[in-house]
Amino acid sequence: MNPDWIAGLIGGMMIGGAAALYLLGNGRIMGASGLLGGLVDGTGRSNWTERAAFIGGLVLLPALLVAGGVAERSAPIAGSGVLVLAGLMVGFGTRLGNGCTSGHGVCGISRLSRRGIVATVVYLLAGGIAVVLSRALGWTA
Amino acid sequence: MKRLMIAALSGALFGAGLLISGMTNPAKVQGWLDVFGRWDPTLGFVLTGAILPMLVAWRVAARRRTALTGTQMPPPPPQMIDARLIAGAALFGLGWGFAGLCPGPAMASIGFGGTPFLIFFAAMVAGMWLFAVWNRRA
Numbered sequence: 001m002n003p004d005w006i007a008g009l010i011g012g013m014m015i016g017g018a019a020a021l022y023l024l025g026n027g028r029i030m031g032a033s034g035l036l037g038g039l040v041d042g043t044g045r046s047n048w049t050e051r052a053a054f055i056g057g058l059v060l061l062p063a064l065l066v067a068g069g070v071a072e073r074s075a076p077i078a079g080s081g082v083l084v085l086a087g088l089m090v091g092f093g094t095r096l097g098n099g100c101t102s103g104h105g106v107c108g109i110s111r112l113s114r115r116g117i118v119a120t121v122v123y124l125l126a127g128g129i130a131v132v133l134s135r136a137l138g139w140t141a
Numbered sequence: 142m143k144r145l146m147i148a149a150l151s152g153a154l155f156g157a158g159l160l161i162s163g164m165t166n167p168a169k170v171q172g173w174l175d176v177f178g179r180w181d182p183t184l185g186f187v188l189t190g191a192i193l194p195m196l197v198a199w200r201v202a203a204r205r206r207t208a209l210t211g212t213q214m215p216p217p218p219p220q221m222i223d224a225r226l227i228a229g230a231a232l233f234g235l236g237w238g239f240a241g242l243c244p245g246p247a248m249a250s251i252g253f254g255g256t257p258f259l260i261f262f263a264a265m266v267a268g269m270w271l272f273a274v275w276n277r278r279a
Contacts, residue, residue, distance in 0.1 A: 002183070004163060004169070004181070004183045005182070005183055005186045006186075007161055007162060007163060008162045008163060008183040008184070008186035008187040008190065009186045009187070009189065009190040010161060010162070010190065011157075011158045011159065011160070011161035011162025011163065011164070011187060011190065012158065012162050012186060012187040012188060012189060012190020012191040012192075013158070013190040013191065013193065013194060014154055014155075014157055014158025014161065014162075015154075015155055015158035015159060015162065015164075015187070015190070015191040015245075016158075016190060016191035016192060016193055016194035016195050016198075017154055017158070017194045018151045018152070018153075018154035018155035018158060019151075019155070019191065019194070019195050019198070020194045020195055020197065020198035021147060021150065021151045021154065022147070022148065022151040023195075023198050023199075023202055023208070023214075023215075024198055024201060024202060024205075024208055024209060025144075025147035025151070025208055025209045025210060026144055026147050026148060026151075026208055026209075026210055026212055027207065027208030027210070027212030027213055027214050027215065028208075028212070028215070029215050030151060030155065032155075032243070032244040032245035032248060033244040033269075036244060036248065036266070036269065037269045037272075040266055040269040040270050040273065041269065041270065041272075041273035042273075043273075049145060050144055050145060050148045051148075053144075053145040053146075053148040053149040053152065054148040054149065054151055054152035054155075055152060055248060056149055056152060057148070057149035057150060057151065057152030057153035057154075057155075057156065058152035058153065058155055058156040058245070058248050058249055059152075059156070059248060059249065059251045059252050060153065060156075060252065061152075061153035061154075061156045061157050062156040062157065062159070062160045062165065062249040062250070062252060062253060063251075063252025063253050065157060065160055066160070066252075066253040067253065071160045071161065073253055073254070074165055074166040074167060074168070074169075074250070074254070075167075075168065076167055076240075076241075076254075076257035076258065076261075077167040077168050077171060077240070077241050078167075078239060078240055078241075078257075080257065080260055082239055082240065083240055083257055083260045083261045083264065084260060084261075084264045085236075085239065085264075086235075086236040086237075086239035086240035086242070086261065086264070087236065087240065087247075087260070087261040087262065087263065087264025087265040087267070087268060088236070088264050088265070088267060088268040088271070089232045089233065089235055089236030089239070089268065090232075090233055090236035090237060090240070090242070090243065090244060090247070090265050090268060091244075091264065091265035091266060091267060091268020091269040091270075091271070091272065092229075092232060092268040092269070092271055092272045092275075093228075093229045093230065093231070093232030093233030093234075093235075093236060093268075094229065094233045094244055094269070095229070095268075095269050095272035095273070095276075096225050096228060096229030096232065096272055097225060097226050097227075097228070097229020097230040097232070097233060098225075098226070098229065100233060100243050100244045100245070101164075101237075101243045101244075101245065102155075102244075102245050104230070105188060105191075106188070106191040106192060106195055107195060108218065109188075109192055110192045110195035110196050110198075110199055111195075111199045111218060113218035114218075114220050114222060115218060115219060115220070115221070115222060115226055116218065118222050118226065118227070118230075119226055119227075119229075119230040120230075122226075122227055122230035122231050122234060123230040123231070123233050123234030123237065124174065124176065124234065125176070125234065126230065126231045126232075126233070126234025126235045126237075126238065127174035127176075127234040127235070127237045127238035128174050128175065128176035128177050128238065129177070129234075129235065129238065130174070130234065130235045130236070130237070130238025130239045131171050131174050131175045131177075131178065131238045132175075132177050132178065133238075133239075134171075134238065134239050135178075139239065140171065
């Protein structure tokens with residue numbers, strides 16, 4: 001089997017394990033955009049320490065793994081202008097649609113949430129269109 | 142304190158999983174999203190791997206009133222498919238495809254990605270803030 005598929009499956013199980021721990025331990029749905037968005041707009045003020053602790057772990061361990069040479073550093077694929085545009089779209093879109101890959105994709109699909117399934121189909125198709133567009137426009141570095 | 146430790150541990154495991162799966166690698170992610178071109182099906186393996194533990198976790202959660210730390214389990218998911226969901230998912234998907242980064246990997250890359258990843262992260266935070274401003278007026 002393709003080594004990328006095996007890495008994807010193992011990494012995926014760690015992502016799902018993290019979501020399971022957060023659900024059964026703290027009673028929360030692990031959605032990256034919601035965790036951060038609640039800190040940005042203040043709607044998550046009541047449990048900000050829990051959100052900050054989650055994000056702290058999320059930032060720290062990958063940094064240590066890359067610094068220790070366990071995982072490779074990745075390179076960006078787009079210039080600053082495209083990164084700004086894409087970042088704005090991801091930030092606004094995930095708040096408008098109330099979720100991203102982790103919330104709608106992992107936590108939503110696994111409980112057969114209609115919204116999670118519909119959102120995942122839509123963002124995957126939109127992602128496919130964006131890849132075609134960015135190549136046609138020469139945005140991919 | 143226990144809540145914070147579980148949260149930090151979940152975040153760390155999430156970050157390591159994102160890194161190992163390749164979700165923090167924009168070049169790979171673009172190939173995974175290239176469903177209209179030379180599609181690389183790795184994203185299917187990542188999502189399947191992630192959904193498997195959660196299938197079990199939701200079953201366990203359904204039999205318990207509260208989580209380990211005493212918090213109520215989340216309520217059943219809303220069913221409403223509205224314009225906000227569709228438009229939001231479409232906007233998000235376009236941004237994800239352009240940059241090869243979604244919110245989890247964008248945060249996981251803060252400590253090692255360098256300037257371009259920080260630019261994306263800052264713009265994403267700005268987008269979240271703009272939504273909140275717009276949403277208050279809408």
